[in-house]
Amino acid sequence: MVPDKVKTTPHWTPGRSSETLADLGENRLVAALTRRLALGEDVRAGAGDDCAVIGRPKDARWQLLKTDVVIEGIHFLPEEDFKRVGWKALARAVSDVAAMGGEPAHALITLAARPETAVAQIEALYAGLRKAARKFGVSIVGGETSRSPSPLFLNVALTGWVERARCVFRSGGRPGDALYVTGRLGGSIRGKHLDFMPRLAEARWLTAQFKIRAMMDLSDGIGADLPRLANASRCGFELLQERLPCADGCTVAQAVSDGEDYELLFAIAAREAAALESAWRTQFARLPLTRIGSLTKPGAKTRQAKSSGGHDHFS
Amino acid sequence: MVPDKVKTTPHWTPGRSSETLADLGENRLVAALTRRLALGEDVRAGAGDDCAVIGRPKDARWQLLKTDVVIEGIHFLPEEDFKRVGWKALARAVSDVAAMGGEPAHALITLAARPETAVAQIEALYAGLRKAARKFGVSIVGGETSRSPSPLFLNVALTGWVERARCVFRSGGRPGDALYVTGRLGGSIRGKHLDFMPRLAEARWLTAQFKIRAMMDLSDGIGADLPRLANASRCGFELLQERLPCADGCTVAQAVSDGEDYELLFAIAAREAAALESAWRTQFARLPLTRIGSLTKPGAKTRQAKSSGGHDHFS
Numbered sequence: 001m002v003p004d005k006v007k008t009t010p011h012w013t014p015g016r017s018s019e020t021l022a023d024l025g026e027n028r029l030v031a032a033l034t035r036r037l038a039l040g041e042d043v044r045a046g047a048g049d050d051c052a053v054i055g056r057p058k059d060a061r062w063q064l065l066k067t068d069v070v071i072e073g074i075h076f077l078p079e080e081d082f083k084r085v086g087w088k089a090l091a092r093a094v095s096d097v098a099a100m101g102g103e104p105a106h107a108l109i110t111l112a113a114r115p116e117t118a119v120a121q122i123e124a125l126y127a128g129l130r131k132a133a134r135k136f137g138v139s140i141v142g143g144e145t146s147r148s149p150s151p152l153f154l155n156v157a158l159t160g161w162v163e164r165a166r167c168v169f170r171s172g173g174r175p176g177d178a179l180y181v182t183g184r185l186g187g188s189i190r191g192k193h194l195d196f197m198p199r200l201a202e203a204r205w206l207t208a209q210f211k212i213r214a215m216m217d218l219s220d221g222i223g224a225d226l227p228r229l230a231n232a233s234r235c236g237f238e239l240l241q242e243r244l245p246c247a248d249g250c251t252v253a254q255a256v257s258d259g260e261d262y263e264l265l266f267a268i269a270a271r272e273a274a275a276l277e278s279a280w281r282t283q284f285a286r287l288p289l290t291r292i293g294s295l296t297k298p299g300a301k302t303r304q305a306k307s308s309g310g311h312d313h314f315s
Numbered sequence: 316m317v318p319d320k321v322k323t324t325p326h327w328t329p330g331r332s333s334e335t336l337a338d339l340g341e342n343r344l345v346a347a348l349t350r351r352l353a354l355g356e357d358v359r360a361g362a363g364d365d366c367a368v369i370g371r372p373k374d375a376r377w378q379l380l381k382t383d384v385v386i387e388g389i390h391f392l393p394e395e396d397f398k399r400v401g402w403k404a405l406a407r408a409v410s411d412v413a414a415m416g417g418e419p420a421h422a423l424i425t426l427a428a429r430p431e432t433a434v435a436q437i438e439a440l441y442a443g444l445r446k447a448a449r450k451f452g453v454s455i456v457g458g459e460t461s462r463s464p465s466p467l468f469l470n471v472a473l474t475g476w477v478e479r480a481r482c483v484f485r486s487g488g489r490p491g492d493a494l495y496v497t498g499r500l501g502g503s504i505r506g507k508h509l510d511f512m513p514r515l516a517e518a519r520w521l522t523a524q525f526k527i528r529a530m531m532d533l534s535d536g537i538g539a540d541l542p543r544l545a546n547a548s549r550c551g552f553e554l555l556q557e558r559l560p561c562a563d564g565c566t567v568a569q570a571v572s573d574g575e576d577y578e579l580l581f582a583i584a585a586r587e588a589a590a591l592e593s594a595w596r597t598q599f600a601r602l603p604l605t606r607i608g609s610l611t612k613p614g615a616k617t618r619q620a621k622s623s624g625g626h627d628h629f630s
Contacts (some may be wrong), residue, residue: 038445047456054421067459069470107482110470119335136491139354139357145344147336149386153384157380159474296500
């Protein structure tokens with residue numbers, strides 16, 4: 001029952017006793033909470049990547065695990081169309097599976113709602129979940145319902161799988177790699193955050209055709225997410241802000257820090273850039289692919305977004 | 316990406332438009348929400364059992380999936396010791412894996428908390444989660460943190476596995492089977508609901524030594540849970556209330572309907588009863604095992620608890 005050997009990182013600095021989550025901030029909270037977790041030998045990646053990755057080093061396929069929550073008043077407004085909320089809840093998790101190069105498989109839904117919630121709203125929520133499940137080949141295999149004292153809380157736990165050779169971590173980038181993003185960034189709050197299309201087909205194509213060295217999906221804005229990818233790869237980065245593909249009507253600052261883009265950010269060897277761009281245009285004529293900068297040596301001076309650093313869930 | 320064939324149950328009665336979750340009740344809500352879900356061919360059990368069961372019919376092992384939430388003000392009080400809350404959150408899901416005859420493996424944690432929550436409380440929560448993870452051989456491989464506008468939500472998504480031959484569903488009981496419960500029932504609110512020990516070792520022993528035909532863990536009280544097991548097995552049941560193993564200081568009514576016992580309820584062929592009871596006493600001398608009744612033919616008159624029918628999360 002207990003793993004034969006465990007990997008554990010012993011360094012842990014307890015927080016000050018009066019410190020709150022808002023003081024600490026999300027990145028430091030997650031780092032603190034996950035630092036002391038003992039992991040079995042079958043864990044290829046734990047907290048810190050888009051999904052957890054489970055399997056033995058030589059297995060042909062690895063399993064992907066992801067959990068993701070949307071909360072009324074935080075991720076959607078009470079007056080929102082609940083069918084779109086259901087779509088969003090599952091599509092967010094699918095986007096994370098895509099960012100590892102994988103395919104989604106099975107989902108479990110946790111729903112907590114006030115007893116006075118209309119059944120019709122919950123039916124709409126499930127209609128959105130089912131629509132996304134059909135679109136992305138996911139079986140919703142169960143879950144749980146509970147009373148909530150206030151906001152509606154919808155958690156999706158999603159499994160997936162990826163061929164070992166196509167699994168892309170955040171940590172595989174190297175200095176000199178070209179950085180790309182799909183689609184256009186910014187302004188998601190005007191509606192895209194509820195209707196976005198996870199880049200599943202695009203990620204599967206990328207990992208079949210090219211050696212993608214590092215990848216993630218953009219959830220908190222490239223200003224927060226690019227440093228995460230660079231740090232995981234032990235690289236610095238150069239971001240060419242003038243190249244950022246801004247959504248219609250968005251400023252560069254909004255493209256950097258609005259968040260909820262659910263586009264792919266990835267690194268690829270610079271020598272593959274021309275072949276990638278050419279093949280992409282043929283395959284996905286309607287979706288832009290933009291080279292936005294490079295990974296650099298660690299410690300090299302980074303040219304980063306000067307505006308906000310993106311979204312912190314506790315600030 | 317899309318399953319080749321899907322199983323789906325087309326019968327669906329939309330709720331009245333003004334109906335609320337409290338009107339509908341939890342059992343009917345779950346039935347309504349899960350009835351229209353399309354499932355891939357690799358789904359052995361979806362919603363309706365203690366865990367979802369994934370695998371092909373002849374695989375040596377099947378995967379188990381479970382999600383479970385604890386919410387401040389519903390499942391625990393704000394002044395509770397958060398280390399015990401963390402233990403409870405993971406132990407509840409482990410109890411469901413045990414009820415299928417399986418072993419837990421990997422967990423993902425979703426935590427939503429108010430920004431003003433003390434970091435020390437969250438550290439205590441994680442200390443409880445880690446304690447349970449060590450005890451039951453679980454790797455916590457990631458999760459998510461989010462701001463919550465009010466109560467603390469802690470969701471655990473847990474994977475596990477079970478040898479195909481030892482997987483126990485709720486649906487395998489037959490008329491005449493003897494019904495057993497482990498431990499003592501009732502009074503969990505006095506503390507056991509936070510410190511209970513999932514019957515993992517006991518369930519593993521049972522499925523190794525005997526043909527257990529149907530099993531579940533008692534979360535909503537035997538008054539609510541026994542009819543679920545009997546219905547899943549298309550049986551009636553006879554519950555001998557005078558035999559119920561009541562916790563110290565509890566009445567039969569409390570043993571029937573308090574809930575949160577996290578004991579095992581299972582059905583076994585009556586001819587195996589004597590051998591089971593004898594072997595159990597040798598193996599688990601300190602934990603009672605009590606024969607509390609039998610499964611009967613469907614439609615036969617059932618002798619059920621006259622007191623409350625157990626816990627409905629929306630009532």
